[in-house]
Amino acid sequence: SQQGEEDPQALSIQEGENATMNCSYKTSINNLQWYRQNSGRGLVHLILIRSNEREKHSGRLRVTLDTSKKSSSLLITASRAADTASYFCATAPREGGGADGLTFGKGTHLIIQP
Template identity: 90%
Template structure:
């Protein structure tokens, strides 16, 4: 079952612009994570935000979490061509006793044009 759903499915921007991706999920969670996947590679963990946190920063990344709306957003500021990748959100799923597993969304494909 798909827990997280990213929006938009694809996003194309110019270098230097900001990129915002959204994730909606369905059930109660302990935490939400964001991952990046470059073409032909495995996923790389970017940031984890816990259910009692509202915002978290890491370098040019800003993640927000709204548990009342069951949604999160990932903002990449001052984007670079190297940010071109697919971005996935992932959550645990407390309704399935899911403390051992993550459930991933289908991802947002970001293209940053030079």
């Protein structure tokens, strides 16, 4: 079943602007991950943040995690046309020792206007 919600469901911005996507989840987690999917193809891992971390950076990506609110955000700075894709958050449960699959959010479809 779906873990939670992502908002917005769709986001269209101008190239060069920043894009922020949010994700909420329901259960206790070991980590939260963000993935990108281009045109219904395979998923590409972007960044992983563990439950004891609050913020993480990778290049133009910034991820925050608030475990008290069970929410996360993904910020893409200085967006490019190539960033156009669907973005999904996914959680790994605290229990299970990593042997369980991921639970995905509903995703945000991001369109970068040139």
